[in-house]
Amino acid sequence: MYTRAMYEKFYEELFESGKLSITQQNNNGRYIVRQRSSSDEPWDREFTVIFENMDMITCDCGLYTHLGMLCRHSLKVTSDNRNKY
Numbered sequence: 001m002y003t004r005a006m007y008e009k010f011y012e013e014l015f016e017s018g019k020l021s022i023t024q025q026n027n028n029g030r031y032i033v034r035q036r037s038s039s040d041e042p043w044d045r046e047f048t049v050i051f052e053n054m055d056m057i058t059c060d061c062g063l064y065t066h067l068g069m070l071c072r073h074s075l076k077v078t079s080d081n082r083n084k085y
Helices: 004-019 063-067 072-080
Strands: 020-025 030-035 045-053 056-059
Touching: 004 020, 004 063, 004 072, 020 072, 030 072, 045 072, 056 063, 056 072
Parallel strands: none
Antiparallel strands: 020 030, 030 045, 045 056
């Protein structure tokens, strides 16, 4: 169960996941998720998400390890794979 603050953080992550794109996906469950650059950042940021199944997902941003909540990168991959599972 989330507190109100955690719910708001999760909502923000879910909303921001819509701005991401999956640029590469391998058959071994490794995805490259790219954050489009904004006007104040001249580069794109890339994150690696490993998605083996609905029980195992990791991202190199470390939000889950830090807060115990899926990050926007992982949410993007799970929403892209929602019809497969």
